[in-house]
Amino acid sequence: MGLTAYPRSEWLPFYRQLGAITRTIHDVRGDRFGPVADPGHDTWSQELVSQFEALAADQVDAGLDPDGCRRIIELARRHRAVLDDIPGPRLLHGDLWTLNLLIDPAAAEPTITGVLDSDRACWGDPLGDVPLDRVRHLAQAEQDAFFAGYGTRASTVSTAGAELREQFYRARHVIGNQLDIQRRGLDFAEIPAIHWDLTDVLRTLEGT
Incomplete structure (x- = not known):
């Protein structure tokens, strides 16, 4: 229903x-x-970094490579001013x-x-x-x-800051999908890469 x-x-x-x-x-x-x-946490960037650090630890426990997640963490630290530009x-x-x-x-x-x-x-x-x-x-x-x-x-609203923050939220979603796929014993090759591949998000963030 x-x-x-x-x-x-x-x-x-x-x-x-x-x-x-x-x-x-x-x-x-x-x-x-x-x-x-x-x-x-006093700032959103601190909280977001903490979330990604927990995801990286979960990836290690699940037998996944955490390199992409760790790169996201460094990018979040680099862009903390943009991440913190929100209304509380x-x-x-x-x-x-x-x-x-x-x-x-x-x-x-x-x-x-x-x-x-x-x-x-x-x-x-x-x-x-x-x-x-x-x-x-x-x-x-x-x-x-x-x-x-x-x-x-x-x-x-489509602003440079909002678009950048959306990329971090997209990364968080993708990493969560990776963990879900791994834990359920599914085949990554049988699932569209858009759901689990960080390549495009990393390319966008590392180009900023």
């Missing part, structure tokens, strides 16, 4: 609701950066997407009734939260519906 129980032509109300929920979360301000239960700590869900939303099975249109799995919630940059990344891959009408609920595209 869930969203796929409805024809895709009827999904726009769902994305408007998702946008509104995302904005409500992002409007909550924090005092420091990091996990909600234990925010440990904001609440991020960390995994807010279709699989973690409850939908009323009796409603005439897809209606969100609950949000699950907030264990990845942290204080950080809204641009790095899952919805603002994944919404870019939707059809234009669905993107428009999401931002009608979110209220503004201000957090995704």
Whole structure:
């Protein structure tokens, strides 16, 4: 059931609701950066470096080469001024997407009734939260519906700084995919490289 129980032509109300929920979360301000239960950093760049260091350690434990991740860490340190150019700590869900939303099975249109799995919630940059990344891959009408609920595209304005930060968030996502593929015993060769290959992200970041 869930969203796929409805024809895709009827999904726009769902994305408007998702946008509104995302904005409500992002409007909550924090005092420091990091996990909600234990925010440990004064700056976003420090928190992001800490996240990448944890990912590199996980790669070693999983038998993966951490070289790409370590290069990302050095780049994050180099670009800390850009990473820290954000409007302070904001609440991020960390995994807010279709699989973690409850939908009323009796409603005439897809209606969100609950949000699950907030264990990845942290204080950080809204641009790095899952919805603002994944919404870019939707059809234009669905993107428009999401931002009608979110209220503004201000957090995704195409500036040099925002584009650079997006590359770091893309790297974090790709490294997470690498770990997931390895842990599940899947064959990297059978999965499109765009999901796990850091080459393009490193080329972009190292060229800045």
